[in-house]
Amino acid sequence: MLGSIDWAPLALSLRVASLATVVTLVIGTALALLLTWRKLPARHLIDAVISAPLVLPPTVLGYYLLVLLGRDRAIGRAWEAVFGAPIVFTFTGAVIAASVGSLPLVVRSIRLGIESVEPDLIAAARTLGARPARVVATIVLPLAAPGLVAGAMLGFARALGDYGATQMLAGARIGGTPTASIFVMDQLLANHDDQVFAMSLATTIVGVAMLYFANRLTHRLRRA
Amino acid sequence: MHSVPGAGLAATIRLRRGEFALDVELRCPPGITCVMGPSGAGKSTILSVLAGLALPDAGRITLGDEVWLDRARGVDVPVHQRRLAFVLQGLALFPHMSALGNVAYGMPDVARRERRARAQALLDRVGVGHLARRRPRTYSGGEAQRVALARALARAPRLMLLDEPFSALDRALRAQLAALVHELVDELGIPLIHVTHSVAEARLLADQVIRIERGAVVASGPAAAVLASAATLEE
Numbered sequence: 001m002l003g004s005i006d007w008a009p010l011a012l013s014l015r016v017a018s019l020a021t022v023v024t025l026v027i028g029t030a031l032a033l034l035l036t037w038r039k040l041p042a043r044h045l046i047d048a049v050i051s052a053p054l055v056l057p058p059t060v061l062g063y064y065l066l067v068l069l070g071r072d073r074a075i076g077r078a079w080e081a082v083f084g085a086p087i088v089f090t091f092t093g094a095v096i097a098a099s100v101g102s103l104p105l106v107v108r109s110i111r112l113g114i115e116s117v118e119p120d121l122i123a124a125a126r127t128l129g130a131r132p133a134r135v136v137a138t139i140v141l142p143l144a145a146p147g148l149v150a151g152a153m154l155g156f157a158r159a160l161g162d163y164g165a166t167q168m169l170a171g172a173r174i175g176g177t178p179t180a181s182i183f184v185m186d187q188l189l190a191n192h193d194d195q196v197f198a199m200s201l202a203t204t205i206v207g208v209a210m211l212y213f214a215n216r217l218t219h220r221l222r223r224a
Numbered sequence: 225m226h227s228v229p230g231a232g233l234a235a236t237i238r239l240r241r242g243e244f245a246l247d248v249e250l251r252c253p254p255g256i257t258c259v260m261g262p263s264g265a266g267k268s269t270i271l272s273v274l275a276g277l278a279l280p281d282a283g284r285i286t287l288g289d290e291v292w293l294d295r296a297r298g299v300d301v302p303v304h305q306r307r308l309a310f311v312l313q314g315l316a317l318f319p320h321m322s323a324l325g326n327v328a329y330g331m332p333d334v335a336r337r338e339r340r341a342r343a344q345a346l347l348d349r350v351g352v353g354h355l356a357r358r359r360p361r362t363y364s365g366g367e368a369q370r371v372a373l374a375r376a377l378a379r380a381p382r383l384m385l386l387d388e389p390f391s392a393l394d395r396a397l398r399a400q401l402a403a404l405v406h407e408l409v410d411e412l413g414i415p416l417i418h419v420t421h422s423v424a425e426a427r428l429l430a431d432q433v434i435r436i437e438r439g440a441v442v443a444s445g446p447a448a449a450v451l452a453s454a455a456t457l458e459e
Contacts (some may be wrong), residue, residue, distance in 0.1 A: 129332070131302045
């Protein structure tokens with residue numbers, strides 16, 4: 001039975017989710033640092049905007065992205081001019097759709113990690129002559145590592161499972177292949193129960209394995 | 225009172241935070257000044273202001289001919305540019321670094337090999353050279369204090385601030401560390417401000433004592449004189 005299963009959707013989903021995790025970790029860390037800065041103007045408003053994807057229906061989120069990044073829009077045109085390919089209905093679009101959905105989870109988790117760093121350690125580093133950038137790089141981020149790992153894990157899981165926003169921005173096929181979650185829906189509608197079952201099982205195993213290893217890593221970082 | 229040659233600290237600090245008001249003038253020559261007073265008197269706030277971690281409403285801080293703060297003229301040297309050592313109450317050793325890493329942290333501009341050699345020499349100097357590769361969670365109370373002192377010395381500070389660092393130690397260990405602090409201050413010839421509420425600790429350490437109550441200086445002068453009057457107040 002397994003021989004007749006098409007694994008390309010799972011491979012595509014893993015590629016999209018991995019790239020989205022890298023993107024959200026970088027952007028998420030920067031945003032989390034910004035949000036822990038108390039003097040930031042309109043801090044709560046920015047926080048609310050970043051968190052919006054948590055409360056929006058994924059299709060609505062996808063619609064906004066489509067409107068914002070479409071081929072006839074400023075950002076979409078600029079992207080196409082620089083990279084020679086559009087965002088919508090491409091692999092890039094799938095990564096962006098997955099990233100935007102993951103971002104609030106990643107930011108929240110990293111922020112918790114940053115806020116758990118004892119203020120006295122930061123004060124000590126400053127009195128030892130460290131500039132703010134060095135304090136962040138050598139004290140804040142290393143000690144917030146459990147939060148970063150947890151954020152990466154949540155972000156990856158969310159990106160792997162994205163359906164609505166990906167459908168809207170990247171379409172049902174990317175280079176002829178659907179993502180795993182779209183594939184499951186397609187096969188269900190086509191009454192291919194064995195395909196639905198195999199893909200569901202495979203994504204479950206990948207997801208649970210990720211959680212397991214991330215939890216172990218977080219635990220080890222906390223004890224270190 | 226014995227004196228050490230070098231640059232002294234002069235500070236006037238005025239600050240109001242809700243109900244709490246602080247209005248003090250301090251002169252600390254090289255040597256050990258103990259700042260004493262009940263909790264909430266403003267002792268720790270004074271240290272934060274001197275370190276540049278808190279900004280007073282008005283004030284001026286000079287160390288020898290260096291001006292660190294002059295609110296009237298808009299001078300406020302950032303924390304990382306004030307050459308000082310601050311041993312916080314909880315010590316704040318970096319838990320993810322070895323003793324060597326903690327001490328070397330204050331010397332980023334020194335070449336790596338030289339930095340490690342100097343850090344090792346400082347750890348040896350305060351008697352904990354054997355901890356070099358170990359992380360803070362494995363230290364005893366007295367060992368942690370010594371590593372914190374070594375780290376504070378790494379910057380070749382011109383001012384040292386100690387915020388009740390010995391409060392968790394037993395009497396014998398306190399006396400040992402007090403002797404070490406004395407030696408270090410004599411070597412460096414810098415002012416050291418030691419915040420404490422323990423008369424016994426002040427007796428061990430102080431050349432000069434400043435008593436603070438409700439944000440104001442109520443007594444200051446040579447240790448023996450101020451402590452004698454404090455003893456009559458408390459006993």
